[in-house]
Amino acid sequence: xNVIEVNNLSKSYGKVKALDSISFSxxxxxxxxxxxxxxxxxxxxxxxxxxxxxxxxxxxxxxxxDIIKDYRKIRSRVGYMPGRFSLYPDLTVxxxxxxxxxxxGVKVKDSYDLVAPIYKxxxxxxxxxxxxxxxxxKQKLALSCALIHHPSVLFLxxxxxxxxxxxxxxxxxxxxxxxxxxxxxxxxxxxxxxxxLCDRIALCNEGRILGIDTPQGIIKQFDSxxxxxxxxxMFALLEAARQAEGVVECYPFGQxxxxxxxxxxxxxxxxxxxxxxxxxxxxxxxxxxxDVFINLMKQ
Amino acid sequence: xxxxxxxxxxxxxxxxxFTAVNNISFDVxxxxxxxxxxxxxxxxxxxxxxxxGLSYPTSGSGTVAGFNVMREGEMIxxxxxxxxxxxxxxxxxxVGENIKLFAGIYGLSKQVTAKRSDELLARLKFSSxxxxxxxALPLGWKQKxxxxxxxxHRPEIIFLxxxxxxxxxxTRRQFWEMxxxxxxxxxxxxVTTHYMDExxxxxxxxxxxxxxxxxxxxxxxxxxQFNAGSMDEVFRMLARDAQRGx
Numbered sequence: 301x302n303v304i305e306v307n308n309l310s311k312s313y314g315k316v317k318a319l320d321s322i323s324f325s326x327x328x329x330x331x332x333x334x335x336x337x338x339x340x341x342x343x344x345x346x347x348x349x350x351x352x353x354x355x356x357x358x359x360x361x362x363x364x365x366d367i368i369k370d371y372r373k374i375r376s377r378v379g380y381m382p383g384r385f386s387l388y389p390d391l392t393v394x395x396x397x398x399x400x401x402x403x404x405g406v407k408v409k410d411s412y413d414l415v416a417p418i419y420k421x422x423x424x425x426x427x428x429x430x431x432x433x434x435x436x437x438k439q440k441l442a443l444s445c446a447l448i449h450h451p452s453v454l455f456l457x458x459x460x461x462x463x464x465x466x467x468x469x470x471x472x473x474x475x476x477x478x479x480x481x482x483x484x485x486x487x488x489x490x491x492x493x494x495x496x497l498c499d500r501i502a503l504c505n506e507g508r509i510l511g512i513d514t515p516q517g518i519i520k521q522f523d524s525x526x527x528x529x530x531x532x533x534m535f536a537l538l539e540a541a542r543q544a545e546g547v548v549e550c551y552p553f554g555q556x557x558x559x560x561x562x563x564x565x566x567x568x569x570x571x572x573x574x575x576x577x578x579x580x581x582x583x584x585x586x587x588x589x590x591d592v593f594i595n596l597m598k599q
Numbered sequence: 600x601x602x603x604x605x606x607x608x609x610x611x612x613x614x615x616x617f618t619a620v621n622n623i624s625f626d627v628x629x630x631x632x633x634x635x636x637x638x639x640x641x642x643x644x645x646x647x648x649x650x651x652g653l654s655y656p657t658s659g660s661g662t663v664a665g666f667n668v669m670r671e672g673e674m675i676x677x678x679x680x681x682x683x684x685x686x687x688x689x690x691x692x693x694v695g696e697n698i699k700l701f702a703g704i705y706g707l708s709k710q711v712t713a714k715r716s717d718e719l720l721a722r723l724k725f726s727s728x729x730x731x732x733x734x735a736l737p738l739g740w741k742q743k744x745x746x747x748x749x750x751x752h753r754p755e756i757i758f759l760x761x762x763x764x765x766x767x768x769x770t771r772r773q774f775w776e777m778x779x780x781x782x783x784x785x786x787x788x789x790v791t792t793h794y795m796d797e798x799x800x801x802x803x804x805x806x807x808x809x810x811x812x813x814x815x816x817x818x819x820x821x822x823x824q825f826n827a828g829s830m831d832e833v834f835r836m837l838a839r840d841a842q843r844g845x
Contacts, residue, residue: 338738338765435639461764464638465795465831466838490765493796493831505767535783538776551772552779554799555818590768590796597769 301364303328303453303484304349309358311344318344320507321358326486326500331479333498334488335589340504342488343383346457349486350380363452376404379451381442383458389431393422393441396430397448404449411450414481418474419444436467443474454478456487460494472497492590503593510596515589522587522595524548525565528556531577544573551594558591601629604756604787605650607661607668612645612654619645621810622659629755632778632788634798634818637807638838643791646807650789651758652676664755677705680749683760687745690734694725697733698748705752719747739770746777750786757781759790763797775800795831806834808841 304326311319319341326332334342347353349362351371360367365374387396397419401408408415422440425433430441439459446454456475460468472494475485479499487498495501496515503510503518511518529550531537538557541550546565550557559582567582574580605627612620620642627633637643648654650663652675661668664678688697698719702712720726723743733741742762749757759778763771778800782788790801798804798818805815814821814837818830827833 337767337770462793464793464838465834466638466841469835491794492768533783535776535779538779551769552775552800553772554796593768594772597767 301328302326303330303363304332304360304486306345306349306360307358309345309348309360310356311341311348311353312356317507319348319355322507322509323358324502324509324512326484328484329479329482331475331485331487331497331499333495333501334486334504335490335492335495335501335593336488336504337490339506341507342504343457346380346382346455346486346488350378350455351375376449377451378453378455379446379449380455381439381446381457381459383461385430385438386442387430387438387445390429392427392429393433394426396441396445400445401448406449408448411448414450414478415444415447417477418447434467435463436470439463439467439471440474443471447478452482452484454483454485454487456485458488458490460489460491468494492588492593495589501589503589503596505593505597510593518589518592519587522592524595525561526585526587526591527559527561527567527582528553528585529559529580529582530556531574531580533577537574537577537580540574540577541570544570546570549598553590558585560591560595603627604629604631605633605661605663605789607650607663608659610646610649610656610659610661610668612642612649613657618810620649620656623807623810623812625805625812625815627756627787627789629787630782630785631802632782632790632800634801634804635789635791635807636795636798636804636834637791638841638843640843641807641838641841642810643807647758647760647791650675651679651681677752678754678756680752680754680757681760682745682749682757682762684742684762684764688733688741688748691732693730693732694720694736694744695729697744698751701748702751707752715751719751723747739766739773742766742770742774743777746774746781750781754786756787756789759788761791761793763792763794771797795829795834798830798834804830806837808837809843813837 302325306322306324308321308323309319310321336342348355349360351367351374354368362374363377397408418440422437460471479485500514502512511521538550541547541559546561548560548562550559603626608624609622610620611622649656649668652672663675666674698716699712720729763774778788803817805812821833825833825836
């Protein structure tokens, strides 16, 4: 059964089309990722699905409930962790948790089993005001508060933005555990490398979905030949490679550049054409989510 | 080896009993893209402030752009460029006004300002946007403009504090190309980032944990040294046992 069902959802702010006829669905206990940069429409989508705003067009259902008609029911069934720090900075860790429990009319002890694996990590600091927590600890508290009423669906808007790589990987471990407990999770991230931690992903840009599939399925959509190239002068290499025969495009990719080639491309003649560059190497390579994203953006 | 643009030895900063930065030493060479990474609370920001002449070390020695980090903060500020994701341009000023403002702050003459302003806009293909308010520009354009403005006074080093958060992969690459171009022209780039894959774009990378520089090398050699597949793994191995939070 689909826990989230989105059909042609659109939302504009003045002239800006934040969401342009988006459709997708999320199955029960699925960890579904919305991957895309700022301005992709991720936050607008979360606000729509958590019933904080209404769409201009289209419809959506969460846990079988309509986001417009049944908004009250939806609110008690979903947990939402907005992108910006959503806690009360002048309340302590413990007070924040009790406060969110009270809002949803539940007792902390009733949901403690669900929250405990996460909350235990910050419990030693329960008397500390939330604004004095580190980025990683704030996220753990925010996640605990979003879970306190035992939601069936969890919405997390860029939970890993601005926190370091260690806290990030801890957060993903927690999401995996929650998913195993049957909670459906919709999570957004601008970090392309986090795509592989999701069951399925939607690549989003400027209010549209560029592609939806499993991370492996997305990778398979890349149908051109891809090479990794290096030389002593990487900047000169970039310029030169773009002029060579059969090169569709060439862009920096960490320590190497990635080169997308068409059928006219030939490795041997490429090397000859760039003969003046010292220590030139070229090797075939596997595409990443980012290569696919770039490819889809240019179509 | 080319000339050193940053050279620091045993740089330390204490706040009361707390040692935010503990005895860090390293050199950055001209034209390098130097990545400066660290976990939240590792002391990155404090270290960066000392290198930018915004705060003086408690002890240590060194130079940035040829000036003494222990006492020539004002001179350092004039000879470096700085851009951060949080703040770099004034949204309520136009593109042209922002250029003029920063040129004025760095004391460029009217003639030089006019000339560099034209050059900068032409290079970015922004000439038609001179009178556009910065807030009306897409994020990626703002970042490119901010980077170009950070170099308006032709500094030897440009400090980039988490410059590319939130932009799409195509824009991010265009931004890195600008960085490569600047480095190719001899400008040294000192960059902090939370994107571990971005660390792979740097000539060399240092990783701070608990106030100390725990690793410093090229990304390729760091990955070999730690037997890791990515910089993300290297970082997690080093930062996992960090004692300090934010």
